[in-house]
Amino acid sequence: MSIIHFHLISLSVIVPLFNERESLPELVGQLYAALGENEMRTLFPAPFGFEIILVDDGSTDDSCALIGSMIAERPELRLISFQRNFGKTAALSAGFMAATGDYVCTIDADLQDDPFAIKEMIKKVQEGYDLVSGWKQQRKDPLSKTIPSKLFNTVTRLFTGITIHDFNCGLKVYRKEVTRRLELHGDMHRYIPVLAKWMGFRIAELPVSHRARKFGTTKYGSSRFFSGLFDFLSVLFITRYLRRPMHFFGMAGLISFFSGFIISLYITLDKILLNKPVSNRPILFLGILLLILGVQLFSTGLLGEMLSTSSSRGSSFAVRETLNLTAGQAKKFGAAD
Structure with missing residues (x-):
């Protein structure tokens, strides 16, 4: 042939x-x-x-x-x-x-x-x-x-x-x-x-x-x-x-954390200046949630930065056989020609 x-x-x-x-x-x-x-x-x-x-x-x-x-x-x-x-x-x-x-x-x-x-x-x-x-x-x-x-x-x-x-x-x-x-x-x-x-x-x-x-x-x-x-x-x-995940997660985390901080500051000033009760206020729980979410998003961004610098390329398929490929081509798939 x-x-x-x-x-x-x-x-x-x-x-x-x-x-x-x-x-x-x-x-x-x-x-x-x-x-x-x-x-x-x-x-x-x-x-x-x-x-x-x-x-x-x-x-x-x-x-x-x-x-x-x-x-x-x-x-x-x-x-x-x-x-x-x-x-x-x-x-x-x-x-x-x-x-x-x-x-x-x-x-x-x-x-x-x-x-x-x-x-x-x-x-x-x-x-x-x-x-x-x-x-x-x-x-x-x-x-x-x-x-x-x-x-x-x-x-x-x-x-x-x-x-x-x-x-x-x-x-x-x-x-x-x-x-x-x-x-x-x-x-x-x-x-x-x-x-x-x-x-x-x-x-x-x-x-x-x-x-x-x-x-x-x-x-x-x-x-x-x-x-x-x-x-x-x-x-x-x-x-x-992809190459700067902190720019995405960091910005979202900053907005969330800052929003939670403003809410917490407002509740604190209400307590100090007007002696309003802090407990049983839904806005308090919202502030805490935003603070926690902000920290988590920051952490995700940092992990993404580390992964983006150490990621490796892999194949998402498994080859059963190849036909009529050169030795170099077949070697890429780990399959006998």
Whole structure:
């Protein structure tokens, strides 16, 4: 079996998937057509090579077996298979770790995104951007998905100041420097443009065509909205206070402690000057509560400062097997190739 020369890889395409067996043959065929040398020759001065990293997020429909059979004929394919379903964020993190190309593209496995848009997105990156996100202007999804998505995008734009329209589009192209520095947890894949912008990378948006789902059903239920809310709050904190948690907790603690001090001083003066009773006054308990809360918030800020200087990066997934990765790629996951 011939193996692609890894040093010639210009583009790594990452495909997170979960129970998409029916879509995979058509998707791989479209990717090979879109990434053909004739398509990409004008974008790269050196000989163009690519790899397609399929990250199986614990599928139960024999997707792994199908990918294994395709690798025999398509050596550019790679497989990373998880022990169980860890979520899209973990799948993207694994793909980023394995990617060796100068450019990295992510695309969903459900055939709703058009692989032929990758070329135009790479052109946009080469204009000087670090991340180009797709914008599904004419989305082919039911209202149960489009309305919450519009709400999500509006709120995210409002709070982050980033003026792109579709934060959660699965089709994105990055420079390798971006994916090397991204640290994703929970369901933070939705906020990749926010995290990239916070790190100082230049981001842009490009309209892309969107197609109706051809096989299967969506893998995201109503529970994603709650997890998305919690991750949104986490991202806001990370992008503003990750390296200075005392600025957040310290300010809140100062306001609480000062408010409690003013209330306690007022009660004390009432007792001294007007001889009013101190016990059985609800405001007394409020003052004590605010004083205690202020001290606790200060303590939390100090602990956060200490943790932020000693935190270590770890993986939030477990890999069962890998196929057709180089020794260096496989070593990153501690799995035999």
